[in-house]
Amino acid sequence: MPGPTPPPGEDWRTPWKGRVDAADGEAGWRWHQVVQPWSDAPGGSAAAGVALLGLASDEGVRRNQGRAGAAEGPLALRRALASLPAASAQPLIDAGTVPCLDGDLEAAQSRYAERAARLLDQGHLVIGLGGGHEIAWASYQGLASLLQSGRARRLAIVNFDAHFDLRRDVQATSGTPFLQALEHARAHGWDAHYRVLGVSRAANTRALFDTARSLGVQWTLDEQMTLLHLEALRAELAQWLEGFDAVYLTVCLDVLPAATAPGVSAPAARGVAIEVIEPLVQTVAGCGRLRLADVAELNPRLDIDQRTARTAARLVWQVAQAHCGARSP
Template identity: 70%
Template sequence: MKAGWREPWQGRVDPLDGEAGRRWHQAVQAWQPGAARGVALLGLASDEGVSRNQGRVGAAQGPLALRRMLANLPVHRPLPLYDAGDVTCEAGDLEAAQSAYAERAAALLDDGQLVLGLGGGHEIGWASYQGLVHSTALRAGGSLAIVNFDAHFDLRLAPQASSGTPFRQALDEAEASGRRVAYRCVGISVTANTRALFDHARQRGVIWSPDEALDLRGLDSCRAELLAWLAGHDHVYLTLCLDVLPASVAPGVSAPAARGVAMEVLEPLVKAVAGCGRLRLADIAELCPPHDIDQRTARTAARLAWQIVDAWQSARSAEPGA
């Protein structure tokens, strides 16, 4: 960890409330190997993938902005919380940054931590996947479910890796290595994906839910179907691209949504995945502070991060012997 890691972890202090008034900035510690099992935050400060994908840049500033919003979140139940620092993309070498992130994520996973990745562009997806498959849990076998809350498939065919290619890379790696990996997208926009992307999704057996089908009337059935699908897998990776939300809620992203999925629908689905009992890693991508308005996107991302951690913690507390 670099000196000054605590700089974004500043916030309100309510001493009269004692332990019940604690916030994340008071609980977070720098991660050290062998730490008690909890949640480790790991940033990928990169927008090289977004640049390669012809998007508007700025997401490299996302991890710092998100930490600042996380700082004032309340601690409702005691939980070891760690900051494992950032991996930065130097001189446009995205592949080296992704490899470094994967190595650090695998070490955290092997240490028993839930990794919560902070993007950065959605190139974090390939980095997170590599970290997972190199961790002890996945090397031991079992099937992996990837749930991507996103307006885009991120299955692009391109001459070099970008924020639009991570899950094509993951499916290609799984096929080549014989891994059992299933990929599901929630919030797909029909106007943000070409026919070629839909065709490739069908060819690879991808399951998706379009944004226009996700509303409060169908929320219960969608959640039940999602949980039934997850029950068939041993490990779960949750990845959330903030452009799945309406542009009015999340303006600070690389590609703002023309429609998006309302927060009152998205949040319960994210909590269902995070609380399924098999979550190994989650990440939040595409926070682009230079284009944020009133820090709306950062605030929304922080709320979703809190819900992911809370749902995971609830599921863990229900485990035998917890």
């Protein structure tokens, strides 16, 4: 397993390098020129903005019998983000990366959740950089502080994914996070609803569909997600989101076609085109109630020409833009 990515400090800027258009002044700034390290000290944080937080883990993928390498995802994703345009005035914060050490996934998820909760308390939108989709259980645990305190009463979990990730297993994996989240919410009497867009019939067993039905999960099949259906899907999704005061958005990159996202543990035989995924992601991110988002399953070892990293970076950038646009007066 790769060594841990350093937290914000003297080396935090390592991946933040890219093109500089000095003649354009502030209008030509890119993310690597505006990003700042996070400080958890009183009075040490920037105004509320977008905070990037990595989880360098593929332990959940390994436990789920997948292909290792996603632990390198947060670093590759930051490098792909570095030269994207800084089109928003909202502060951009790098809150570091939590490593999974010695296979102790549960400890890493807890550390990530604690840091995410502190960032949420400061008013930031947290965007998680995976790592395997075990990041989702960590993200949910970070959001749980809002539900526990009553600052959020109804939580929508929106997952773009070829898989339900509702597996029952003897230990947490990249395939269990949403079952963990739903069972945790129910045990605490919290109102959480789970919706999956891009589900593949060929990638989920009958047992997983049965589990989804028993939990009241809503889903849309990949074959139903085409440009022909896009506007209807977008309108219906926006209407559904109105019933919630907190939204968690998560994107598993294996929802995309293998040609677009080859660098994942389980490349899609079909997938959903980026032309459909992107506007739907923007709809969720721009709803005005997004609290946390993450992108999962980026595996640089399996990527081709940085296709998956660049696509993931574009989606992260779109999430930040849509969220900041919704917050602007």
